[in-house]
Amino acid sequence: MFRTARSKVQTWITAGAGTIAALFVAGLMGAFGALPAHTPPLLPLDTATDAGRWRIRPVRAYVSHARTYGVLLKPGQKALVLEADMTNRTARSDKAYFDVFKPDGLALADPMPMIALTRDGTLTPELHPGMTERMAYVWPLAGEAAVPANLSFGVTAEIFKPRDNLYGTPGWFNPYRLGTITLPVADVPAPGTGP
Template identity: 55%
Template sequence: MLENAGSRLKAWLVAGFGTAAAIAVAGVMGAFGARHEPLPILAPASPIETGQWLLRPLKAYSAEGKDLYGVPLKPGAKALVLEVEMTNRTAKSTKDYFDALQANQTAVEAATKPFIVLTRDSTLSPELHPGMPERMAYVWQLPDGAAPPANLELSVIRKTYKQRDNLYGLPGWFNPTPVGRLTLPVGSGPDTADIQP
């Protein structure tokens, strides 16, 4: 009887130490696993492939006024603008480009979505056709009183094509993931010189 109790106590102690060791190891591994490597810095003048899109940043600038590509800005509002050449790499026309570039500026509120305009005819949010490069302007309205930054910092987002998604079993582009950071100097007005290689 006494041997039985001793054996049980020994088993509980071993199990307790084993559990504590497992928890400690899991905690240490979790802490190291949570470390994220910084995103790569992307060259401003180089083409950037994001799955659906081939992007070539052209220029960034601040602007003021209501006639900026027909974007409905508030009177007197300032805007931060990125002009970029976009080529649709998919097999059909799409306008799934709203999250391809995300501004990291403190001057731009995180929830603020940009207006996206085709520069050649000021069409808001057009579908872009496969294989046809188009010059687009991403326009973020700055909050009242906010000064334009010296540099525009962006995260570039890539999506992955799946033949069937898990929810509906349909094909599409999923799993948006940042692939790098892009920094462009901010000029003033739309006549700023393009960034060229």
């Protein structure tokens, strides 16, 4: 009987200690969850940055009031344009670059930009491994949309996994916000409308 009572006391103590440890861990996790989110860093403009499968170097941003790199605008529209040098860091030609840049704080009719090579206006080309190309990201905007003099763009990167969890094949996964770039935004009037 003494042994049974002793076993019961040990069981209660063990269960109580486990409960206390679980509550302590849950409290810590809740405390860390309440911490402010980590702010992505401001990325440099003067050097190239590795952003997952792309190496990027933003060059300039401007608002265009006319057709830009073959992207047609509807009457009353203008376009926000971001030009960036991009290098494909992978071993294959690729055009999975649509989500790399996103302007912060602007109401976009379509968050998906039109993208063109600046050298010849080719729309959505595949970029070849190791070749740096200057690309123009073009977002149509309403003519009355206000664009600040300095605009921040979020930069999205991905993580390379030699094997994914579903098929066991290599690829780029888990997009995340790598950081932010901030550029001055020039205003480029349509031809024939300047002073």
